[in-house]
Amino acid sequence: MEFCGCLPNVIDSNNFTGQLCNAKDEHECLSYLYRDSIYYVPQVVNSVYAIASALKEVFTQYPMLKWHHKSRDKTRRLLLSKLQKCQFEGFGNELFSFFNNRNGQPNFTILTFVPNTFKWKVLAQYDETRSPRFYYINENISSYIQETIPESVCSKPCNVGxxxxxxxxxxxxxxxxxxxxxxxxxxxxxxxxxxxxxxxxxxxxxxxxxxxxxxxxxxxxxxxxxxxxxxxxxLPIKYMSIYEKVAQSSVGISSTGLILCFIVSIICIKYWQTPIIKASGKETSIILFLGIILSYISGELILALSPSLFICNFAIFSVGFCITLTYSAILARSSRINSIFQDKNSQNSSSMNLSPRFDINLISE
Incomplete structure (x- = not known):
């Protein structure tokens, strides 16, 4: 034991005159003494102890089973049951029992490779049955531990997209x-x-x-x-609903204009035969009122109904049609007034340009 400089407590010290090892020295001494066997010998010893302890309990409780060869199946079932529940003092005088009735208690030795010495050294030891569970930590080589765990993968899975x-x-x-x-x-x-x-x-x-x-x-x-x-x-359909404040304000203004247009139309119909209405042109007045009324109604329909193929096509058509109808009536009326002032001396020309048929043809073109 000269390489240790002290004697581990687990070794007989009757013929040893030196000092006993403390906990740290004892661990290093035993690690050097047993080398790799320190990692697997305890498990082998505990396995043998577990079988022996279970067999002892079975034959103590059922002593006649050892003499009956036909009862091997029963012996195996009893042995398995006793193994799952067995508890004994195992390797190193430590209490041993199976973890979750299946495996031995978690007991790990964590090694790390020290670059300077090019050797594997024990960093820590873990035992489920001890308190604390990491009962040994080598603080001297903890500085060699990397903060990030290296990944042993060739390529990571691709992300979304x-x-x-x-x-x-x-x-x-x-x-x-x-x-x-x-x-x-x-x-x-x-x-x-x-x-x-x-x-x-x-x-x-x-x-x-x-x-x-x-x-x-x-x-x-x-x-x-x-x-x-x-x-x-x-794609989500987003449109201006009739329940929105902006749409309600637009409908309110449009309704006001529509009501005023109806009032003016009723007044014109009441005085339909008066000189003022006749001079302005009955046909152009009807088309002008029709274009204005359709402009107000089409806007309210587009806001009131949800979008569809018909509504979208109607919105595209109504805007151009109503404006064209309104401005064509104004153009025909302006053309008629212009003809009155320019064709005073031409009796034939003025009669043709002032006829209702001429206004209708001009609007239709």
Missing amino acids: QIKRIDWGRSCCWICINCSSQQIVTSVNLNKNPKNIINNNVTNKNKSNPMASPMCQFCSPGYRPNKNQTKCQL
Whole structure:
């Protein structure tokens, strides 16, 4: 024991005149003494003790089983039951029992490689039955421990919105390529679908196909990728509802104008045969009132109804149609007044330009 400089407590000290080891020296001495055996000998010893302890309890409780060879199955069942519950003083005079009735108590020796000495050394030892569980920690070599745990992986899994591509520089590894925010990640059979725009219902259904390859694909018009960029979903429809304050204000102003237009129309109809109404042109007045009323009504209908194909087409058509109808009536009336002042001496010309048919033809053109 000269290499230790002291005598471990587990060794007989009758013929030893030196000093006994303290806890730290004893651990280093035993580690050097037993070398690698210190890591597996306790488990072997405890295994033998466990079998012996269980057999002892079985034959003590059922002494006749040892003489009956036909009762081996019963002996095995009893032995297994006793092993799960056995508890004894094992290696190193420590109490031993099975963990979760299956395995030995967790007992680990943590090693670390010291670069300066190029040797593996014990950093810490862990035992589930002790308190504290890390009953030994070597503070002298703790500075060699890295703060971050090295990862033993070739390539990390790709994140959302990325596709895998083989890294030919490293076997069995891949690189991750980002798709754009308007694309989804899907597996498409390139032999059947070479296009770069997919249908709305395309999802990752071809993953099991060996000919399928992960691709970045654009969604069809009217669709956009979901949050995980795995499938296309309909674009949310956002429109001005009649329940919004801005829409209600617009409808209120439009309704006021519509009511005033109806009032003026009723007054004109009441005095339909008066010289003022006749001079302004009955036909152009009707078309002018019709264009203004349709302008107010179309705006309220567009705000009141939810968007659809008909409503969207109606909104595009009504804006141009109502404005054209209104301005054409004003143009026809202005043209008629202009003809009155310019064609005083031309009796034939003035009669043609002042006729209602001429105004209707001008508006229709």
